[in-house]
Amino acid sequence: MPDTRGPASPWYKRLYDWVERRVQLEGPVKEAALHPVPKSTASWWYVFGSASLVLLILQVATGIMLGLVYAPSAAHAWTSLEVLNHDLPLGWFLRAMHGWGSNFMVAVVLIHMAQVFLFGAYKFPRELTWIVGVFMLLMTLGMAFTGQVLRFDQDAYWGLGIGASIMGRVPFIGGQLVHLMLGGPTISGATLTRFFALHVFVIPGMLLALTGLHVWMVLKLGINEWPMPGRIVRRDTYVQEYNELAHNHGLPFVPGAIWKDLVFSAAILFAVAVCAAVFGPYGPKGFPDPTIINTVPKPDFFFLWIYTVLSFLPPDMETPFILIAPVVAVVILIALPLVAGVGEKSWWRRPIAVFSLMFIAVCWGTWTHLGTYTPWSPVMNAWSGAEVPPDLLNGRTPLERQGANVLQEKQCRNCHALGGKGGLRGPALDEVATRLTEDQLYRQILLGGGNMPAYGSALSPAESTALVRYLETLHPGFQPAAEDASRYVVGEGGRVPPNSTVQRGAGQTKVR
Amino acid sequence: MDEKIPPPSPQEQEQRLHEERVSRRTFMMNVGIALNALVALAIATPVVGYVLGPVLRRREYLAWVPVGNVSDFPVGETKLISFQNPFTDAWDGATAKIPAYVRHSAANEFTVFAINCAHLNCPVRWFSESQLFMCPCHGGVYYADGSRASGPPERGLFTYPLKVESGKLLIEAGQMPTLQNKAKLDCPGAGQAEPPKIVARIEQCPTRGGQPAPGTNASTIG
Numbered sequence: 142m143p144d145t146r147g148p149a150s151p152w153y154k155r156l157y158d159w160v161e162r163r164v165q166l167e168g169p170v171k172e173a174a175l176h177p178v179p180k181s182t183a184s185w186w187y188v189f190g191s192a193s194l195v196l197l198i199l200q201v202a203t204g205i206m207l208g209l210v211y212a213p214s215a216a217h218a219w220t221s222l223e224v225l226n227h228d229l230p231l232g233w234f235l236r237a238m239h240g241w242g243s244n245f246m247v248a249v250v251l252i253h254m255a256q257v258f259l260f261g262a263y264k265f266p267r268e269l270t271w272i273v274g275v276f277m278l279l280m281t282l283g284m285a286f287t288g289q290v291l292r293f294d295q296d297a298y299w300g301l302g303i304g305a306s307i308m309g310r311v312p313f314i315g316g317q318l319v320h321l322m323l324g325g326p327t328i329s330g331a332t333l334t335r336f337f338a339l340h341v342f343v344i345p346g347m348l349l350a351l352t353g354l355h356v357w358m359v360l361k362l363g364i365n366e367w368p369m370p371g372r373i374v375r376r377d378t379y380v381q382e383y384n385e386l387a388h389n390h391g392l393p394f395v396p397g398a399i400w401k402d403l404v405f406s407a408a409i410l411f412a413v414a415v416c417a418a419v420f421g422p423y424g425p426k427g428f429p430d431p432t433i434i435n436t437v438p439k440p441d442f443f444f445l446w447i448y449t450v451l452s453f454l455p456p457d458m459e460t461p462f463i464l465i466a467p468v469v470a471v472v473i474l475i476a477l478p479l480v481a482g483v484g485e486k487s488w489w490r491r492p493i494a495v496f497s498l499m500f501i502a503v504c505w506g507t508w509t510h511l512g513t514y515t516p517w518s519p520v521m522n523a524w525s526g527a528e529v530p531p532d533l534l535n536g537r538t539p540l541e542r543q544g545a546n547v548l549q550e551k552q553c554r555n556c557h558a559l560g561g562k563g564g565l566r567g568p569a570l571d572e573v574a575t576r577l578t579e580d581q582l583y584r585q586i587l588l589g590g591g592n593m594p595a596y597g598s599a600l601s602p603a604e605s606t607a608l609v610r611y612l613e614t615l616h617p618g619f620q621p622a623a624e625d626a627s628r629y630v631v632g633e634g635g636r637v638p639p640n641s642t643v644q645r646g647a648g649q650t651k652v653r
Numbered sequence: 654m655d656e657k658i659p660p661p662s663p664q665e666q667e668q669r670l671h672e673e674r675v676s677r678r679t680f681m682m683n684v685g686i687a688l689n690a691l692v693a694l695a696i697a698t699p700v701v702g703y704v705l706g707p708v709l710r711r712r713e714y715l716a717w718v719p720v721g722n723v724s725d726f727p728v729g730e731t732k733l734i735s736f737q738n739p740f741t742d743a744w745d746g747a748t749a750k751i752p753a754y755v756r757h758s759a760a761n762e763f764t765v766f767a768i769n770c771a772h773l774n775c776p777v778r779w780f781s782e783s784q785l786f787m788c789p790c791h792g793g794v795y796y797a798d799g800s801r802a803s804g805p806p807e808r809g810l811f812t813y814p815l816k817v818e819s820g821k822l823l824i825e826a827g828q829m830p831t832l833q834n835k836a837k838l839d840c841p842g843a844g845q846a847e848p849p850k851i852v853a854r855i856e857q858c859p860t861r862g863g864q865p866a867p868g869t870n871a872s873t874i875g
Contacts, residue, residue, distance in 0.1 A: 214744040214746070215744055215745050215746045215747075215748045216743075216744050216745060216746025216747070217744070217746070298748065299774070299775055299776065299790075302769060302773070302774030302775065302829070303773040303774055303775070303790075305774060305829060305831055306769075306772070306773045306774040306831050306832070307773070308831070309831025309832050310831075310832055315831065315832070316831070317708040319829070319831050320707040320708050320710075321705065321707055321708050323707070323829070324707050325707050325714065326707075326710075326714040326715075326827055326828035326829060327738055327748070327751065327827070327828065327829045328748055328829065329738070329741065329742065329745045329748050329749065330742045330743075330744040330745040330746065330748065331707070331742065332748075428747065429746075429747060429748060430747035430748075430750070431735075431747070431748060431750060431751060431752060431768070431776070432735040432747075432750050432751075432752045434733070434752055434768060434776040434777075434778060435778070436776065436789070437789040437790075438775055438776075438789070438790060448790075448791075451772075451773060451791060451805070452790075452791035452792065452805060454805065455805075456805055456806065456807035457807065459772075459805065459807060460807075460832070517791055517792045517804075518788075518789055518790065518791065518792050519787045519788075519789070519792055519794070521778060521787065521789055524780075524782075550782050551782050551783040552780045552782060552783040552785065552787070553783075555780075555787060556792075566792050589802065589803065592803045592804065593803060594783075594785055594794050594796065594802030594803050595796075595802070596783065598784055598796070598797065599782070599783045599784040599785070
């Protein structure tokens with residue numbers, strides 16, 4: 142330490158030296174800041190890790206602020222969020238920052254992970270850094286889920302139900318796991334306090350500890366160099382090669398590389414603030430009263446893809462898939478650096494890695510998109526809210542119009558669209574008559590099948606007749622309704638019909 | 654910092670460690686560690702019990718809860734009711750209440766369905782016009798008798814054990830139904846893969862009294 146102390150030094154310098162003589166942190170900090178990194182790592186591609194850290198700090202800071210007001214009681218949590226939103230100055234903004242910060246954090250962490258994967262940064266000697274990172278990802282997602290629970294609204298309540306239902310599928314101990322997760326046999330005050338402890342103490346504590354370890358390993362092992370095709374990672378030569386890159390063709394981390402991290406972090410923080418200011422806080426949505434069942438629970442954005450997957454699984458695959466797939470996914474992520482710890486790092490030479498990533502990204506994007514409009518869910522108010530388009534009623538007989546009434550009244554529209562309105566669970570009915578004959582319509586309606594419930598018990602014979610008569614009219618003017626050939630034969634008195642319907646051009650000239 | 658002495662060489666370290674290992678001080682340190690481990694164990698055991706508390710309670714949370722008079726439920730109707738959980742805390746708020754459906758199918762024949770979809774526990778809604786329960790989450794649909802009609806659920810709706818006492822309908826409640834604690838299927842075969850015949854599927858899940866739901870037997874719909 143250069144001895145600059147003396148009466149000539151300004152007071153702050155003397156203060157600094159007084160503290161430094163006692164804490165002796167200057168050495169390690171300088172060492173960490175000035176450690177040489179390969180020149181190629183001073184890139185805009187290397188900013189996502191530091192941005193994740195900055196977002197984590199933002200979450201801790203805003204979380205503490207919210208903790209000053211939030212009441213982790215099932216009876217009061219929702220109200221305390223409303224107080225934050227409406228009664229406290231800028232309370233809404235803090236909630237919005239915390240909510241949007243969470244979205245950004247999950248996004249940036251995923252981008253960071255994809256970048257590390259593409260750049261082969263998980264290979265020797267950084268395997269453990271990756272494995273620790275996998276657990277940090279799980280904790281980040283855990284924070285997102287528990288945070289959604291703390292926003293104690295209807296979505297949170299029924300989201301907990303979904304979680305409990307998944308837990309309940311574990312063989313043998315599922316029932317106990319549900320009670321452990323909920324803090325009792327039902328979702329109640331004990332559930333919220335549990336998730337509060339997880340969200341505020343347990344997971345953040347572990348996440349911060351692992352973050353420290355993760356950053357420590359990055360400092361000790363050095364930042365991954367820019368991968369070049371043909372520069373193979375070998376256990377016996379890599380460290381030497383890396384040190385040469387860092388020392389002979391490198392630059393000190395501060396300020397050579399860090400300025401880009403700083404600029405990007407500032408941009409991310411600004412983006413969070415803008416989103417928070419423009420879009421505002423998330424909810425809370427409806428009051429968490431389970432007796433209000435007119436609700437359509439939906440998870441937050443980053444869990445929509447799971448919501449989609451769960452709706453597409455066949456019933457008998459559901460439990461095995463839910464229980465096995467996550468374990469397999471985590472095992473694959475952890476095993477990745479242990480299995481593929483050496484070799485090529487460059488994406489130009491790792492086509493399987495690149496295509497796996499693209500495949501996962503496309504799947505995730507598709508599922509998330511589907512999750513935004515849930516075509517598998519009945520639209521609960523379509524039967525009363527989505528009217529039959531007038532042009533599908535024009536020129537119908539009274540019986541057929543009565544059939545249209547039955548169609549509305551029996552909630553058919555909850556799953557079937559007409560004129561683009563209604564559920565997407567079943568096929569749209571605008572041209573159903575071209576696909577099903579009269580007999581097939583009766584059969585389908587009364588017996589169900591192909592994922593349609595049987596309406597035999599819910600329709601009187603008169604109602605079914607009217608309904609089928611109406612559905613029979615649902616075909617375009619240029620295309621005839623499907624017709625049962627055997628009926629035609631009967632109608633012809635047993636003689637073979639002269640030509641097929643299409644050859645005759647039946648219906649083509651019919652104008653309604 | 655400049656006046657740090659150089660660290661001992663590996664050989665020196667090894668030698669020192671060897672000396673330490675056999676010394677009395679090492680022994681005392683090990684005793685200290687052992688004492689700490691013992692105390693930690695003694696303290697931690699009750700804490701484990703504390704954390705596992707919700708699991709260790711054995712069915713004490715179940716109780717018979719009145720959900721209304723028999724006369725409140727007209728025959729042939731399915732009604733949404735709500736009841737208070739048998740055991741609640743002061744801070745449970747609105748979550749102390751649980752909704753359920755009471756079906757009065759024939760004179761004094763009741764079924765009480767849990768609100769929770771057998772798929773992932775979302776609240777199902779009753780549509781009396783089409784005599785169906787529909788789930789808003791993943792499109793599970795159930796018939797009036799609670800048997801599975803379509804969608805991802807692998808079984809029918811969960812039901813509560815019930816009894817009628819002096820004109821009151823009581824159910825045994827207190828636990829959120831999941832596949833694990835109510836996993837025994839109400840009717841044989843409902844969990845099996847799709848049987849070949851549609852009529853067979855409908856017939857195979859009879860309601861409580863052994864009677865098929867009105868209108869769902871083969872003679873009505875076939």
